Every structure is written in structure tokens, then in C-alpha cells.
Amino acid sequence: xxxxxxxxxxxxxxxxxxxxxxxxxxxxxxxxxxxxxxxxxxxxxxxxxxxxxxxxxxxxxxxxxxxxxxxxxxxxxxxxxxxxxxxxxxxxxxxxxxxxxxxxxxxxxxxxxxxxxxxxxxxxxxxxxxxxxxxxxxxxxxxxxxxxxxxxxxxxxxxxxxxxxxxxxxxxxxxxxxxxxxxxxxxxxxxxxxxxxxxxxxxxxxxxxxxxxxxxxxxxxxxxxxxxxxxxxxxxxxxxxxxxxxxxxxxxxxxxxxxxxxxxxxxxxxxxxxxxxxxxxxxxxxxxxxxxxxxxxxxxxxxxxxxxxxxxxxxxxxxxxxxxxxxxxxxxxxxxxxxxxxxxxxxxxxxxxxxxxxxxxxxxxxxxxxxxxxxxxxxxxxxxxx
Numbered sequence: 001x002x003x004x005x006x007x008x009x010x011x012x013x014x015x016x017x018x019x020x021x022x023x024x025x026x027x028x029x030x031x032x033x034x035x036x037x038x039x040x041x042x043x044x045x046x047x048x049x050x051x052x053x054x055x056x057x058x059x060x061x062x063x064x065x066x067x068x069x070x071x072x073x074x075x076x077x078x079x080x081x082x083x084x085x086x087x088x089x090x091x092x093x094x095x096x097x098x099x100x101x102x103x104x105x106x107x108x109x110x111x112x113x114x115x116x117x118x119x120x121x122x123x124x125x126x127x128x129x130x131x132x133x134x135x136x137x138x139x140x141x142x143x144x145x146x147x148x149x150x151x152x153x154x155x156x157x158x159x160x161x162x163x164x165x166x167x168x169x170x171x172x173x174x175x176x177x178x179x180x181x182x183x184x185x186x187x188x189x190x191x192x193x194x195x196x197x198x199x200x201x202x203x204x205x206x207x208x209x210x211x212x213x214x215x216x217x218x219x220x221x222x223x224x225x226x227x228x229x230x231x232x233x234x235x236x237x238x239x240x241x242x243x244x245x246x247x248x249x250x251x252x253x254x255x256x257x258x259x260x261x262x263x264x265x266x267x268x269x270x271x272x273x274x275x276x277x278x279x280x281x282x283x284x285x286x287x288x289x290x291x292x293x294x295x296x297x298x299x300x301x302x303x304x305x306x307x308x309x310x311x312x313x314x315x316x317x318x319x320x321x322x323x324x325x326x327x328x329x330x331x332x333x334x335x336x337x338x339x340x341x342x343x344x345x346x347x348x349x350x351x352x353x354x355x356x357x358x359x360x361x362x363x364x365x366x367x368x369x370x371x372x373x374x375x376x377x378x379x380x381x382x383x384x385x386x
Contacts, residue, residue: 022049022057026064029072043072050078059086066093080105088116103130106139114139123149132158137169144172157183164190181225181233182240188221216359219254222246226255226263227325234266235276242270249304253356256311257335257364259326271298280322283312307353310341332364 029042049061062079065071066089073096080090080097091097091105091113103126106117114135117127119142131143132155140159143149156173160183163169170187173179179187192214222241229237241247247267255264269279272294282294288309295305314337320326326334339357 019054019056019060022052022060023064025049026061030064030068030070034070043075046072046075050075055083055086058082059089062086062089066090067095069095071096077101084110084112088112091116092119093121099124099126102127106131107134111136111138115142118142118149119146121148125150125152125155128152129155129158132156132162137163137166141169141172144169144176151178153178153180156180160187167191181229181237185221185225185237185240188225189218192217192221215250218246219251222251223255223258223260223263226260229263231262231323234262235270238263238266238270241267247271249300250356252300253304253307253353256308256315257331257338257357259328259331259334259364261315261320261322262325265322268294268298271300273297283322284316304353307338307342307357311338314338328364335364 025042025045029039029046032039032042046061046065049057052058058079061075062082065076065079071094076090076094076096080087080094080101082090087109091102091109097105102117102120106114106127107130109117114131115138117123118131118135118139123131123143123146128143128149128151131139132151135143140163143151144159156176156179159169160173160179163173164187170191174184174187225237226234238247241251247270252264252267255261255267265280265283266276268274268283269276272279274282274294274297279294282290286294291309291312292305295308296302300308311334314334315322318326318330318334320330335357339354342354342357
């Protein structure tokens, strides 16, 4: 078959070029030397094929040329705008499509087109940013799962804003180490708030206890993130909580009882408008009267001061310096000692504070028990394996 045959084939009763012939022309183009008459002839033939009414013919050309850096650019760009089953072959593989072209194609493309671009071997930051702005959930999920995609933190934040009510995508976002802690927190808050109507909660938690259950769940999310946070990230996280009105007395008491001393110190520094290094030094060295002034400046209610002062005293005796978090065993000991002293009537402690502390003590004991059982199971598996 010659190029002359191709030019007249669409006028025949066949209605389209034979698939095998289409494959032959695409392969001959790639095999021909650059600038040769053969390559120019095959390029002309392939251009004619773009008008072929037979979808399988165009699909065959796309399959052969898609991954080649030497394919004719105009053919690739035409096929990239063809019907989805053809376009996705080119969009997923062709190295000839530049960043600007990919952005334009995904903006106007179907979900299948967007997914194809998200699954490319390498997705530059600009394309990822555009996808995070306009693509549907499936394409964004594919992007997050693609190890070859460069996704900036700002784009991750945008995804979190767009899909905060989509649990699957939120879960995928939460698996990423680059997600800023405030964004991670807001995603987890969305999931925690959905617990209210979860079948397990409705079945197992009495109605009059659900508010407490949900507030505890939110506090636990905060403290889990605080445990995982790097020192440099804690001030930003604390400021986010303060701006949202979630940096409250109950949370700080729970932080102390769970041994989250870094978070406690960062919170006091933020609330009291004091540099963190100076605040840590104050917690370790100054007398009670000065500490109470710090608590007042932080806006903590007077009825809670006794609990915090005792916690600071106990922490000092344990020679902790608020620059690291306590292990669960140490946190349980601190909580028990704090609860024991607070229950002494001589201190005149507020009953609400004691009730909080009793709940926190139970939580810490549960955490420690689970940790012990997990470690024991691991040791047992090691022994059996040996």
C-alpha cells in the first residue's frame, strides 16, 4: 500500500484503513531516519489517517506512537484531543506534550483524560497544581498515589479544602508526610465530627455521653498530632488551634496528663505571648508565684491553676525539661500523682478539674495497657519465629 492508496482509501466502500496497515505506517515512521524521504512520506500518511473514520485505526496509531519521543508532534497533539479511549493512550505516555498543553487538556478534559494525565510517569508541579484546582476526585486520588508526581504543599492544602467531605481522598492525604499539621488537623476534625452519626457510636455510647465522647475524640486527635509533630511545627499548630478557639483548659490538662510536655509548653508560650525557650526556662526555674502569673497571662482560669502548678512540680521532680514528651508509663505516674494530690481537700480543688483528671487517668492507663499488650505480642512472635 502506498501513500497514494491512503489518500483515496476513505472514498472507497471499505470506509477506513486496515488496522494492520495503520500499524505498519506508524512503525515505518519510527524506524526511518530523521529527515529522510521515508520519514516525511510516513508522516504525511499518518496525517491522512487522523481523518480516518475508523476509531480502531486511530487507536492503533496512538498505541504505536504514544511513548515515542520521535513521533510526529502534530499527530500526537491531534490524538490527545481524540475520543477518550484514544486520547488516554497518548496523554498517559507521550513525552512530547509540554506542561502548558497538559494543563489545557486536563482543564477541558473528561474524568478519564484527567486520570490519564495524573498517571503519567512524571507529573510536574504546575500540572499537579492545576489538577488540584479543577480535576475530579478520581484524578486527584490517582495523582496522590503517583510516586512520580510533584505536588507542592500549597496544592495539598487546596485538595484538603476541596475534598474535606470525601473520606477516601482525605485518608489518602493523611498518609502523606508533607501535609502541614494544621491541614492534617482540619481533615481529622472533619472525620471526628462525622463520628456523631456513626453506627458504632449510636449503638454503644449513651445519648447523654455523646458530647463528652466527641470532645474527647477531638482532643485525642490534637494530642496524637502533637506527639508526631516536629519541634519546628508545634508553634504553627498551636497558633492554628488558638485562632480556631480550640486551645482550651481541658486540652492543656489532657496534654499534661498524657505527657505531651512539648505541646503544653508551646501552648503556654503562645497564650502568654512569650518566646518558647524562655517559657521552658520559666517552667523549670521560677517560683510558684511567678508561675501563677504566667498562667494568668495565658488566660487560664484561676480554678485550674492548682492542677497546672502541681503538674509542673511533679514534672520538675521527674527532671523533665519540657523539651520532650513523656513515655506512657511516666505519664501515668504523673497523672496518678497529680490526681492524688488534687483529691486532698486541703487544696480546695474544683470538682470539675478532678473529674477531668480521673477521666484522663483512665485514658492514659488504657493507652499504656494497649502498648504493653502490643509489645508482648511482638515479643511472642519473635520467640515463635526463632
